Each structure stands twice: as structure tokens, then as C-alpha cells.
Amino acid sequence: MWKHLLEVVLLGTEKKPMNQDVLPDQIREFVSQRHADSELKFLETASLCYFYIESGKIADTFKGEIDERLIEETLGVVPKPLLEIFEEFEKIDYLLRDNICSLWLDSIIKRNEIISPEYVVRLLQFGNNFSQATKNKILQVIGNKGLWILSFMNELQYKMPSRPDNIWLEGDSNQRKAFFKSLRNTNHIESIELLKTTWTEESVVTKRTFLEIIKEKSFSTDIPFLEEIYQDEFSYHSKEKKTEKECRRIIVEILLSYSETQLHKSTMQGLSNYLSKSKKKGFVGLVTGKEQFEFDIPSEEDVEFWNSQNIEQKYGFETKNYDIAIFSSANQFWFSCLLNFIPMNAWSSVSGITIPDITAYFLDNFKYKIEGKIKPVFLESLIENALYFSSDELAKALLPRLSGKDIISLMKCLKLDEFEKYVTKNKYCIDIEILQNSPVDETNISWSKAFTEEVIINFYEAAIKPNFHLSAAMGKVIAQFAHLDALPVLFKYQSLAQSGNIYQSWNKNIFEPVHASIKIKSIIDSYNTRK
């Protein structure tokens, strides 16, 4: 009936007259006695038919199988005050959100609880642009219901957790890499055991990837496995592939960093032949009796150690293509490669002098000239060494000789109190690049109270001077590392700012983010310390 009416109205009553026979009896009888005009007759029929159909409507029945599996939670919901911190996140600057949200998530994960379902959709959307690490934490607190709805939210970029054995055996290379990395952090012994189970089936490229991950954070328990593959699979052979050589180099770099390894011992033994000690010359030697350390790197290859055959076969280092602008010989280049990964205390023990002294020796006695400036040949290697071993002693020895970017990179090597002393002494309290590299860790997540206060005061004093502009990045860095007990000083300088002309900028860029961050962190902290 409706279909017929639709056909009529599409073409128009002029072209297609209505057939009353298709109408229900009551409607047909009614309209037959009504208008003679065909348009009016059609309009009235359509009205009656429309309501006739509407009044007899019944719902469609679903023919398929309905998934009736209930999604249940096994973990409890976090207490309301801890849950409601989430509401505060929207008030803080977006630069800070990832960091603070991550602390909040850590607290919930530690309590082995989840968030209430009403917050799940918002949290998933809120965290969509966060770092992968924070996203992984989000997945741990949204419960089974959250994970379930995530499968419908295709616009969000979360990687659903898979079963570990599935990832290792069936995951793509990125998934396997991420899984191995995370296992290295949580159980490094198991990570090597897992790697061994599939090692023989892995391609050499994949092996190189896993070796690089091991090198990022190695453990002495890795040594037996590494020594085994170094001596067997990756020992030199004449038709070896480039990637195999690279694998050998990575293994060598790891093994050199452990004094107990055979490779480290034989290398130090080999190098000791080029070491000499003599009494310091002149008056100083006479008075102090101090020995002078010397390390002779031959300018030409020799048969004992410094020759490309030994270097390539034993270490896998490049034998050609080194930078001749920096290194005067291939031997010097190979030595820089060794210097990267041999810990400084090994040099100290073999030479009998302190780390600062041996650092000074390497910096002062090997130099090159470029663009009219004289620079130490081994500076980069020593910086690499400090970063690789997170050596605060080497960093401290290097810092007085560095400037700019190199200083910033070494901040992470210092202990927190040394960092604070260094920053204060060198007046870096308002240098956000330095402050951003504060050496905090899981146990020490913030600066000391005194240092926080000093940073706040320094920023305030800078802000009241002409031509200094406060920025959101400044507030972000203080907010990220501020000590929880620094609020009184923050309030003090807030009230001082109120009476001056920097109030708007101070309030927006410093006070608001720092205050919000401390407030949130305090609540998280209070829950973390509760039993």
C-alpha cells in the first residue's frame, strides 16, 4: 500500500493515477466517498494510510546470536577522593598532563585497583595522545569493562595487551620488541631465557635488534649467554655478513663494560702493554713523588694489538671510514671505540690514578684542530662513557670542561643532590633545559624542598626584572619536579606578585600549574603512603 503511494507521488498523480484497490477496505470505502479531485484524494489517502501503518507497527526481531557474555570486574574500585583527582587533570596545562596522570595511574596500579566505569570513556579519550608508557598504564586501570569497550573505540590509538606467549610467538616485530624491552625491565633473567627459546630461529637482523635492547640496559646475568654467542655464532669468519659483524660489535660493547668478562680482561691486558708510569718530572715529581701516567697509541699498526685484523675479528669495529679530521690514525679511532665502553674505574685501577686525573689525561694529551679551534679527541667518547655507565664521577670530571648541549646531557648522570649543588653554584636555576634534565628516578621523584624554593625565588626575581618573560614551559618544569612542601614559598611569592605588575603572567605560568601539580601529587602521595 505505502509502496504504491510512494510510486504515485514520485511520478505525480498526473502521470500515475492512484489504484484504490491496493488500499485496506475501510480506507478505500472512506476515500471513495470523498473528494473527486485526484490530488486531494491522494493526499487524504496518504494521510490515512500513514497513520494506519504507524498504528500497526511492531518491532523487528533480531535473528542473529546476541553476545550475552557479561563483563565482570575482579578488582575493586579506587577510593572516591583518589578517583576524583582525575577531574583536576583538565585544569592543568597539557604539557604536564601526561606526567601527572602517570603518577596517578602508578598509584592506582600499586593499589591493585581500577577506576569506576563512569570515568573510563573520559580517561581513554583524555589519554589518547599520551606517551605509550602512560597509555599502557591506562590499560591497567580501566578494568575488563574498559578493555572491552576499547575494542569498539577504533578511533583511539591504544595497543591492546595480548598474552605474553602470543606476543613472543605471533606478534609483529614492534610488538615483540616492546614486549622484550618491558620484560628486560621487570625480569631480565627471564628475558634472556625467553630469548634463548627462539634464538636459533631468529633472523640475524632480529638478533641485532634484541642485542641492542640488551645493550640499552645490561645485567651481569646476561654475560654467559653473550659470551657463548660471541665465541660461537658471532666469532669471525671470512664470509660473514655485515649484520653479523655488527652483532659482534654490540656484544663486544656490552662485554667490555663488565670487568669479569674474558674479553674485558684480555683487552685490558693487551692495552696495558702501551701503558707506562714514570715519576713526574721536575720539582713536582720530586716533592710529591707522584707517578706520571702515559698511554702510547702507536701511530702505525703493530702485530700485537693495533692492527685491523685483530680489531675486526675480535671487536667488530670499523677498520676503515673513520673521521680523519678528528683521529690522526686508525689506532686512535679504535681506541675511542674502546673508551666508550670500558668503565673508567678499570682505567683507574690499571693506571693507579683517580678518575678525574685519568679523564684530564685523556682530554689534555690527545687533541685535534678544527676551524682554528683545538679540541680533545676523546671528548665524545668520554661523554658517551659517562652516559652509558651513568657515571656521576666521570660526569663531574667532565662538566667543568664542557658548555652548552654537552652539559645538559650529563645532568642525568649526576646524583640529585650533586645536580642541585651544580645548578645552584653555576646559577642555572632558571635554565629550563638544565632543569628539565633533573636526575629524578622512581624513588626520588622531586627536587629537595630547599632547591624547589630556590628555583621559585630565582624565577620570581628574574620575572620582576625588565625584558624577562615567563613562559608555560617554566611553570611546567617547576610543576614537574617541585617538592610537595614548597607550597608556603609558592604562596608567599604569589602574594608578592599580586602587588606588582607581573601578577597575570606569574599566576598563569608559574603559580597555577605548580599549585595544581603539588595539590594533585599530595593527594596521590597521601594514598601511596597509606597502608
Place this chain on the structure above:
Amino acid sequence: MIFTEKQIESISPNPAAYSAGKGLSSKHKWVSFKKNDRAIWGEIKGSGKNPYQVQIDLSAVAYKCSCPSRQFPCKHSIALLLLYANSENDFEKVTEEPEWVKNWLDKRQAKAEKPEKAVERTEEEQQKLDKAKEKTQVDRFDSVCEGVKELELWLKDIVRMGILELPAKPASEFEKTAKRMVDAKAPGLAGWVKAFTKLDYQDPDAWQGEALKIISKLFLLVSTFKNYDKLSPEWQITIKNLVGWNQSTKDLITDKEAMTIKDKWLAAGQEFEAIDDITIQRNWLVGCNTNQKALILNFGSAFSVIENSVLPGSVIEAEMAFFPSVLPNRAVIKIQRNVNNEINELPCFLNTWNEAYCYQTELLKVNPWANDHLLLIKDTRLFNDGKRWIVCDKEKSFMYLVEGFDYQKIMRWLVISGNRSQDISCILRNNKIMPLGIFQGKEYIIL
């Protein structure tokens, strides 16, 4: 009453105001914030010399702020509500309000108890006024009759020529006809005509059927109006409303004959729709004891803000006055006594979608143009059939969601339910549903 963040968000005039309010909802931003049983109030420093004074009537949810903002509620009122929602215990409880709060509350209370008195006129003045009013009414009625005649002709033209031509017609042509209806003082009819411009002409399956439905309903309305004199008074009012006569809230509240119902009304949901320059806010309520459905409409424009007095999800203890109609539905709050989030008595639920259709048929029998039916239905489950989201009842009958239903609300339903079947409230609109909220026992969660 403690408000939920969701409720506060829903009464905010726009997301920016809510976000600004959120930024001001920390305790340290406020010079003071206090409460008693009647109200909450606070002072907050703004760009003015003196702090802004913000006050919120808790018994009948109303807001007042001394700031110059034209938004309602302003960001300060939103901030105070949020502060109260998150830190109620930090509000200092006092018995006596300050003078500025007391004056406002007393004035509101007096207004609620004694509606405005009608202006006193002499008999002669009244007669003159009535005569003028009558003349205006007669003139308007004549004008509408002309418009109705013209519209009938227009409909006849459409069915004679065939609707296949409609997609090719420019929107201006429909707008021209709609404008003529406005000129004929029949804005309701203009709205029906404009509906043709909103059809999705890219989808032949959809627009052709929809166009015939509009034609059918509009013709019935035109025909009924032509029989105006033969209709009952209730029908006359109903038809006049559909054609475009306005109903006065002020007259309704003072009308002693008007239908009123006292109940605890669950504010089941809210919807905003922008039509031209006007924003319409629809609030659907259901009486927990009487099961009466009510629709409260609020209007806003660039020059007047929507007075947002209904908090979705709240239970309002009030006497509601209903506009006269063959099917009284649109209402206003006449006297409000209390508002909270507690449902003591649950309204009646339907069990299946077929029961919902039977209910719709009963309503269509009374008023063929009735739409947007508020339904409370038991044991429904939301799922995706591979193409679309559908809501199944316990007999596996299903309904589609209305077009463009907020995806976040779908996810919210799923995560709250965990795939368990839920009792819900929804609007049945053009044989599709728009879910409003979920019942979990006596708790009502707004989607």
C-alpha cells in the same frame, strides 16, 4: 542536594563556560564559600574592583552572580557548583545568610508563593482591551486561513507534479513558501515546509518515504484546521499550537483552571536543538508516583540566554502546570519544593519494544501529531549488529538508535553495563530511539 559533575556540565551554557568554571573551582580561588539548608554562596575575585557575589538556591536550583556576564549560569556559578560537588564538607555551614543572599532568596520565595497579580483595570478599560484582543485574534485567524489555503494548493501541486522534482528544487523555494506561512502568521506550518530542506536527498531510500510522511501529516493538519469550528475546545487549542499560536507560560501559571500535577519528577534527559537563530532546550520528565510524562521547553537566542532550571538526572519535587491540549505533555514548573538525586519510587516501565509501539499507538489515537514519546523500558541490551548499534529487549525485538546519536554515550552505556541488560529511559522518535539514561536499582545515571 549534591550535584554531579555530569549534571553541572549539562546545565552549562556551552563547553567553554564549563571549562572556565572548572578552572575557577579550586578552593584557593574563592575569597569565601558558605552554605546553609537553603542555599550556597561565595565571593570570588574577578576583574572588577569588588569580588563577585555568587549565590545558588538549592531548593529550586537557581543561580545569581554579580558579574556582568550574559551567560547563564555564568562561569562563577558553575565554579561554585563544582566546588560544592567536590568539596561540600569544606563549605562553612552558617544558619543566617548574609543580607545579599537573604534578599534574593526571600524575593524568590515570595514570587513562587504569590504569582504576579494581574494589572487592575476598570471595566471600560477591560472591555476595550478584550475587544482589541478579539480583533487581533480574528485578524490573525483570517490570515492563517489564507495561509492554509495556499499551503493546501502547494501540497496539491507537489503531488500532481511528483516529488522526484524535489531534489532539484533549490532550498530557497521551500524557504519562500515557509516565509509566506510566517507572513500569514502560521510559523508552525512554516516549520513543516522547512522540513523538506532537511531531507537527505543523497539517499533515495530515506528521503522519498520521509517526504511522503511529511506531506501526509501536513495535509491532515491543514484539513483539520479547515474544520476548526467543528472541533472541541481542546482540539482547537491543540491545532492552533501546531499551526503556530504561542502559549503563554505566564498565563498558564496564573490560570486556576489549568491542569496541575504534584509529584516527584525525574528529569530523565535533556536535548538541545538549534533552529535558525533559536536554541530549543527540551527537558523530559516523568512523575515517579503518577507516571505522568512532561516536557519542559526553554528557548534561547543570541539576545536571551536559556534559563536552565532542570538538572538532568535530578528528582524535582514540584507542582507542574500543563498547557491545555488533547494530550497534555508540555508543562512548566509552577511551584518547586525540593530537588535531589534520590529516587524513592520508581515510575512504571514497559517490558518490550512492542509494548512501546502499543503505547505509541494509544497516543497517536489521541493526537496523531504526537511525537517524541518518553519511554521507560526494562531489560534492554545495546550491541552492534555488525553495521549499526541496536537496542534489543528481552524478546530479541530491537530498535535502531536515532541518527547521529552521540557515540560517547554509546560507549558510556557499554562500560557502565558491562554487557548486562539494563532498564533505560529513552525517547521514541520516528520509530527510532534516543537513550537518555540507565537505571541501576534506584540510581539513575544520565548518559
